[in-house]
Amino acid sequence: MPKRDLISIEDLSRADVELLLDTAESFLPVLERDIKKVPTLRGRTIINLFWEASTRTSSSFDLAAKRLSADTLALKASGSAVEKGETLKDTAITLSAYSPDIIVMRHPSAGACQTLSANTEASVINAGDGKHQHPTQCLLDLFSMRQNLGRDLDGLKVFIIGDILHSRVARSDIMGFQMLGMEVTLVAPPTLMPRGIEEMGVKVEYDLANLKDADVIYLLRIQKERIKAGAAYLPSLREYSQLWGISQARLGPKQRVMHPGPINRGVEIASDIADDDENLIAHQVFSGLAVRMAILYRTIVGYSDGAASGEVL
Amino acid sequence: MERTWCKPLPAAELLIKGGRVVDPESGVDAVQDVLVKKGKIVEVGKDLKAGKNTRVVDAAGMLVLPGFVDLHAHFRTPGREDEEDLATASAAAAAGGYVAAFGMANTEPVMDNASLLKGMARQAEADALIPVGFFAAVTKGLEGQELTEMGELGAAGAVAFSDDGMPLPTAAITRRALQYVKVSKRFIAVHAQDASLFKGGQMHEGPASARLGLTGIPDLCESLDVSRTLDIAAYEDAELHVCHVSTEKSLEAIARAKEAGVRVTVEATPHHLTLTDECVASLDPNLKMNPPLRAESDRKALVEALRSGLVDCVATDHAPHASEEKDVPYEEAPFGCIGLETAFSVLHKELVESRDLDLGTLVTRMSAAPARIAGLDAPAIAAGVTADLCVVDPAAVWTVSPETLQSRSWNSPWLGQELTGKVRLTVATGRVAWDDLA
Numbered sequence: 001m002p003k004r005d006l007i008s009i010e011d012l013s014r015a016d017v018e019l020l021l022d023t024a025e026s027f028l029p030v031l032e033r034d035i036k037k038v039p040t041l042r043g044r045t046i047i048n049l050f051w052e053a054s055t056r057t058s059s060s061f062d063l064a065a066k067r068l069s070a071d072t073l074a075l076k077a078s079g080s081a082v083e084k085g086e087t088l089k090d091t092a093i094t095l096s097a098y099s100p101d102i103i104v105m106r107h108p109s110a111g112a113c114q115t116l117s118a119n120t121e122a123s124v125i126n127a128g129d130g131k132h133q134h135p136t137q138c139l140l141d142l143f144s145m146r147q148n149l150g151r152d153l154d155g156l157k158v159f160i161i162g163d164i165l166h167s168r169v170a171r172s173d174i175m176g177f178q179m180l181g182m183e184v185t186l187v188a189p190p191t192l193m194p195r196g197i198e199e200m201g202v203k204v205e206y207d208l209a210n211l212k213d214a215d216v217i218y219l220l221r222i223q224k225e226r227i228k229a230g231a232a233y234l235p236s237l238r239e240y241s242q243l244w245g246i247s248q249a250r251l252g253p254k255q256r257v258m259h260p261g262p263i264n265r266g267v268e269i270a271s272d273i274a275d276d277d278e279n280l281i282a283h284q285v286f287s288g289l290a291v292r293m294a295i296l297y298r299t300i301v302g303y304s305d306g307a308a309s310g311e312v313l
Numbered sequence: 314m315e316r317t318w319c320k321p322l323p324a325a326e327l328l329i330k331g332g333r334v335v336d337p338e339s340g341v342d343a344v345q346d347v348l349v350k351k352g353k354i355v356e357v358g359k360d361l362k363a364g365k366n367t368r369v370v371d372a373a374g375m376l377v378l379p380g381f382v383d384l385h386a387h388f389r390t391p392g393r394e395d396e397e398d399l400a401t402a403s404a405a406a407a408a409g410g411y412v413a414a415f416g417m418a419n420t421e422p423v424m425d426n427a428s429l430l431k432g433m434a435r436q437a438e439a440d441a442l443i444p445v446g447f448f449a450a451v452t453k454g455l456e457g458q459e460l461t462e463m464g465e466l467g468a469a470g471a472v473a474f475s476d477d478g479m480p481l482p483t484a485a486i487t488r489r490a491l492q493y494v495k496v497s498k499r500f501i502a503v504h505a506q507d508a509s510l511f512k513g514g515q516m517h518e519g520p521a522s523a524r525l526g527l528t529g530i531p532d533l534c535e536s537l538d539v540s541r542t543l544d545i546a547a548y549e550d551a552e553l554h555v556c557h558v559s560t561e562k563s564l565e566a567i568a569r570a571k572e573a574g575v576r577v578t579v580e581a582t583p584h585h586l587t588l589t590d591e592c593v594a595s596l597d598p599n600l601k602m603n604p605p606l607r608a609e610s611d612r613k614a615l616v617e618a619l620r621s622g623l624v625d626c627v628a629t630d631h632a633p634h635a636s637e638e639k640d641v642p643y644e645e646a647p648f649g650c651i652g653l654e655t656a657f658s659v660l661h662k663e664l665v666e667s668r669d670l671d672l673g674t675l676v677t678r679m680s681a682a683p684a685r686i687a688g689l690d691a692p693a694i695a696a697g698v699t700a701d702l703c704v705v706d707p708a709a710v711w712t713v714s715p716e717t718l719q720s721r722s723w724n725s726p727w728l729g730q731e732l733t734g735k736v737r738l739t740v741a742t743g744r745v746a747w748d749d750l751a
Contacts, residue, residue, distance in 0.1 A: 109645050110526060112644075194523035194526075194529070196520035196523040197523040200524055
C-alpha cells in the first residue's frame with residue numbers, strides 16, 4: 001500500500017471524509033470507558049513535530065496516538081537541531097531512521113509538508129502549514145457539526161467571519177464545508193479578505209447585514225499584530241469588535257457559534273457567547289481527539305470500508 | 314567595441330545536410346545544406362559537397378536555426394560558483410542553442426567597477442564555451458544610492474546597466490540613471506517592482522494565492538513601476554529595456570509608450586510565456602520566481618505581445634540556486650529558476666506547435682532581436698557570415714534532470730518532466746560549443 005499523506009482537505013474525497021467521520025464516531029465509546037485505550041496501533045510509531053506554538057492540536061494528536069497504543073515522540077523547534085540550523089529535509093532524514101509510520105507536523109511555512117513527505121517514507125499529516133491548510137481542524141469542525149446539528153449537513157449556511165487572509169483554518173473549512181454540501185459566506189474587513197477568494201465558490205461580504213441567514217457562525221481569531229504600523233490591516237481592535245465582533249445581541253435563537261481557538265474575548269467574540277453552553281467551541285476541542293484518532297487509524301490501515309474500525313476495537 | 318568574450322576553440326569545418334533552415338533574417342525557410350569552413354558559413358544550398366576533413370552532420374528532420382542570444386542570465390560568478398560559473402553557464406547556454414549570453418550584475422561582489430568587469434572578461438576567455446558578456450550595476454553595490462562609473466564601465470565593455478534583482482528604489486535615482494547612462498551610449502535595463510507592494514510576497518495575487526494562503530504579489534507591483542519608469546524615460550528621452558515583463562497591465566503601459574515614441578525594448582521569459590500561477594498549487598519551490606508566474610490572461614497577453622513584437626525578445630532570467638537553497642518549504646525558498654537549456658524546447662512545444670506563434674517569429678525573438686538590443690550582429694544563416702547557429706531535433710524527447718543538464722544547478726520548473734525538442738548542435742562564433750549528435 002503506497003503511503004497516504006493528509007496535507008490538504010483536497011487530498012480527501014467526500015467518501016473519505018465521511019468514512020473518517022464515521023470512524024471517529026466509532027471511537028467515541030472508547031473515550032467514555034474507564035480505560036480509554038485500544039491496542040489498535042500497538043507497535044506503530046507516530047512523531048509529532050510542532051515547529052510552531054500549539055495547544056489543542058499538539059495535545060490532541062499526542063493523546064490520540066496514545067489512546068490507540070502507538071509509540072509517540074514529540075519534538076518542538078526550540079531545543080531541537082532546528083535551532084542549530086538543521087534543515088527540514090535533514091530533520092526528515094534523521095527521524096526517518098526510526099521508521100515512523102506517521103509524522104504529524106505543524107510548520108510556519110506553506111510547502112513544508114511537501115518537503116517533509118519527499119524525504120520520508122512515513123505518511124505526513126499536516127497539523128497546520130503557514131496560511132495554507134489545516135485539514136484536521138476542518139475534519140473536527142465537520143464532526144462537531146454532525147454531532148450537534150444532525151448527520152445531514154447539506155444546505156447548511158455557514159458564515160466564516162474574521163481574518164480570512166491569514167487563516168489556514170478558513171481555507172480548509174471552505175473546502176470541507178462545501179464538500180459536504182454547505183453554503184459558505186465569508187465576512188471580513190476588506191483588508192483581511194484575500195483577493196480572488198470568491199472563485200472558491202463562496203459569497204464575500206464585508207459587514208454583518210446578512211448574518212441572520214447563517215445557521216452556523218464560525219469565528220476566526222484576530223491577532224493584535226494586524227494593527228501594527230507597517231501592517232495596517234485594522235485601525236483598532238475596538239473598531240473590529242464594533243463592526244465584526246459577535247455578541248448575544250447579534251445572534252438569533254438557533255444560530256450556533258464555532259471558533260477554532262484560542263479565542264480573543266471582547267474582540268471577535270463577546271464573553272456572553274464564549275461562556276454560553278450553546279456554542280460548539282468546547283465540543284470542537286472534544287472532537288479533536290476522536291477525529292485525530294480516526295485520522296491516525298485510517299492513515300495506517302487504509303481508507304477502505306473493509307478495514308472498518310469496529311473489527312479491531 | 315568588444316562586449317563578449319569566450320575561449321578560443323578550433324574553427325568548425327561542417328556540412329549540415331538536409332535540415333530545414335529557418336532564418337527570417339535571410340528570408341529562408343527551406344530544406345538546405347549549410348557548409349561551414351574555418352568557422353564561416355561559405356554556402357547555403359542544395360546538394361553541397363563536403364571537402365576533406367569536413368564533418369558531415371545529417372540534419373534530416375531537424376531544424377537549422379540562427380543561434381539564440383540571451384540578454385538576461387545570472388552566471389553566479391564571482392561569489393556563488395557552487396551554483397554556476399562561466400564554464401557551466403556557457404555550457405548550459407550552448408546546450409540550449411545560445412551563441413551569446415549576458416550575465417546580470419548581482420554577483421558577490423557586485424559588478425559595479427571596471428576592474429571587476431575586465432577580470433571577468435579574462436575569466437570568460439579562459440572558461441566560456443560561447444561568447445558571454447556582462448551587465449554592470451546601475452548603482453554601487455545595487456544599493457540604489459550612488460551611480461556606478463558608467464563611462465568607464467561602458468568603455469570596458471559592459472553591454473548595458475541593470476540593478477536586476479532589485480528595483481531602482483526612487484524616481485529620483487531612476488531619473489539620474491537614465492540621464493547619466495547616455496555617457497556610455499548604452500541603456501538601463503530595469504527590474505520593475507514597487508517594493509512596498511512586493512513586501513512578503515510569495516506568488517501572483519489572485520484566486521490561486523487566495524486558495525493557497527500565500528501572500529500575493531499584485532500585478533500592480535510591476536505595472537506601477539513600469540509606468541513610472543517609462544514616464545521618466547520619456548521625459549529624459551533615454552533608452553530603456555524592461556526586464557522579464559509579466560503582466561498585461563505592464564504591456565498596456567509599454568504599448569502606449571512605444572506609440573508615443575519612447576525608446577523602450579522589452580523581454581519576456583519562457584516560464585512567464587508558458588506557465589501560470591495555477592501551477593504553484595504543487596508548492597514546488599522551483600516554481601517560485603520573481604516576477605511570479607501570473608494569471609492565464611497575463612500569459613495570453615504576453616504571447617500575443619511576443620507575436621506582435623510589443624515584446625521584442627525572449628530572455629531566460631536563468632537564475633541558478635543550489636539544491637540546499639531550493640530543497641526547503643516553498644515559503645522559505647529563494648526566487649528564481651534556470652532556463653537556458655529548456656527555453657527553445659518549451660517555447661517551440663507550447664507556442665509554435667500549438668500555433669500561437671510561427672517558428673520564424675520565435676526565432677527572431679530569440680536570435681536577431683536580442684542580438685540587436687545587445688549591439689551584436691544578428692546571427693544569420695547566409696554565405697559569408699561567421700557561423701552562429703544551432704541544430705534542433707524538434708521531435709526528440711528528453712527528461713530534465715541533474716544528469717541531462719549542463720548547468721551546475723537544476724532548479725528548473727520542468728525538473729523531472731519530459732520535454733519535446735532538443736538542441737543537438739550549437740556553433741557559436743564559428744566554433745562547435747555543443748555537440749549532442751554522437
